[in-house]
Amino acid sequence: MGKIILTGDRPTGKLHVGHYVGSLRRRVEMQDSGEFEKIFIMIADAQALTDNAEHPEKVRENIIEVALDYLAAGLDPSKCTIFIQSQIPELTELTFYYMNLVTVARLHRNPTVKNEIVMRGFEESIPAGFFTYPVSQTSDITAFKATTVPVGEDQLPMLEQAREIVRKFNSVYGEVLVEPVAVVPDNETCKRLPGTDGKAKMSKSLGNCIYLADSAEEVKAKVMNMYTDPNHIKVTDPGTVEGNAVFTYLDAFSKPEHFPKYLPDYNNLEELKDHYRRGGLGDVKIKRFLCAVLEEELAPIRARRAEFAKRIPEVLEMLRQGSIEARATAAATLDEVKAAMRINYFEDDAWVKEQSAKYSAGDAQ
Numbered sequence: 241m242g243k244i245i246l247t248g249d250r251p252t253g254k255l256h257v258g259h260y261v262g263s264l265r266r267r268v269e270m271q272d273s274g275e276f277e278k279i280f281i282m283i284a285d286a287q288a289l290t291d292n293a294e295h296p297e298k299v300r301e302n303i304i305e306v307a308l309d310y311l312a313a314g315l316d317p318s319k320c321t322i323f324i325q326s327q328i329p330e331l332t333e334l335t336f337y338y339m340n341l342v343t344v345a346r347l348h349r350n351p352t353v354k355n356e357i358v359m360r361g362f363e364e365s366i367p368a369g370f371f372t373y374p375v376s377q378t379s380d381i382t383a384f385k386a387t388t389v390p391v392g393e394d395q396l397p398m399l400e401q402a403r404e405i406v407r408k409f410n411s412v413y414g415e416v417l418v419e420p421v422a423v424v425p426d427n428e429t430c431k432r433l434p435g436t437d438g439k440a441k442m443s444k445s446l447g448n449c450i451y452l453a454d455s456a457e458e459v460k461a462k463v464m465n466m467y468t469d470p471n472h473i474k475v476t477d478p479g480t481v482e483g484n485a486v487f488t489y490l491d492a493f494s495k496p497e498h499f500p501k502y503l504p505d506y507n508n509l510e511e512l513k514d515h516y517r518r519g520g521l522g523d524v525k526i527k528r529f530l531c532a533v534l535e536e537e538l539a540p541i542r543a544r545r546a547e548f549a550k551r552i553p554e555v556l557e558m559l560r561q562g563s564i565e566a567r568a569t570a571a572a573t574l575d576e577v578k579a580a581m582r583i584n585y586f587e588d589d590a591w592v593k594e595q596s597a598k599y600s601a602g603d604a605q
Contacts, residue, residue: 254305258432267315468526493534498529
């Protein structure tokens with residue numbers, strides 16, 4: 241079996257540049273690399289409902305937004321299968337079986353789950369569906385026999401728990417499931433791009449995101465208001481690069497070729513950082529440079545998104561066909577799982593014959 245990718249996003253809003261540098265850009269590279277036999281991209285609406293059960297319209301309205309962001313970023317339905325999670329009921333059945341292979345104590349120890357519980361203020365009112373999120377994620381990964389799962393660094397504990405469940409299943413029932421390997425961004429900055437306010441994570445509720453769908457004017461406004469160094473008050477003041485969101489974004493997006501085009505006074509980013517640290521370099525100048533860098537990256541994405549937005553029936557049909565293909569793959573895996581667990585009663589001809597002979601012999605006695 242060749243290498244297979246499974247990855248995706250929760251449709252709780254449009255995708256932002258954090259999604260892009262953290263995973264989306266890498267997905268496109270892997271799609272075009274020719275190294276993978278299959279690539280499955282999931283719009284995880286069922287997982288989004290675990291903490292949005294009372295607001296299903298929020299999830300529903302963002303299905304198309306996420307699909308448009310995928311296509312605009314360069315994901316190609318002829319090279320990958322883009323599907324909607326809730327349209328694959330086999331995933332729910334697999335989740336139910338896997339729940340018997342993990343303890344409540346182990347779920348409590350998952351760092352990602354613990355952090356998300358605090359962030360969402362669940363405290364003692366944790367929805368059971370949200371609490372068992374790692375089990376559901378294991379179902380998603382194993383249903384498609386994914387060998388490779390691109391994730392952000394914060395999702396590594398989730399993938400490790402999936403690997404544990406796979407090992408447990410295989411040890412009890414036989415070698416059926418594939419143990420996945422994580423792929424994290426190779427650029428350290430891209431592992432967790434901060435919000436424009438310098439906070440650790442982009443969040444729609446905090447209003448600190450730059451979206452792939454933002455206009456050039458919106459991107460510029462957000463960059464010009466971006467968090468820098470609060471002690472860098474005058475141009476002559478020495479500045480701090482570490483923790484400075486503008487430089488973090490430049491680490492993620494700038495390339496050597498950007499400097500002769502947009503900032504020819506510097507040969508590279510390190511020279512720019514050194515000048516800022518010494519003093520004599522204003523925040524406005526580096527923000528204007530970041531605007532130019534981001535516009536070069538985002539303008540083609542924005543243009544493609546606008547074109548796909550004119551063809552929504554085609555986008556919906558792409559999602560429908562992708563879901564049909566994904567369901568066929570998941571159903572085949574579920575058949576193998578049920579056979580290994582000895583609960584495929586009516587598909588097991590040998591068992592049916594054995595039981596018929598057994599009870600027929602009993603009647604004869």
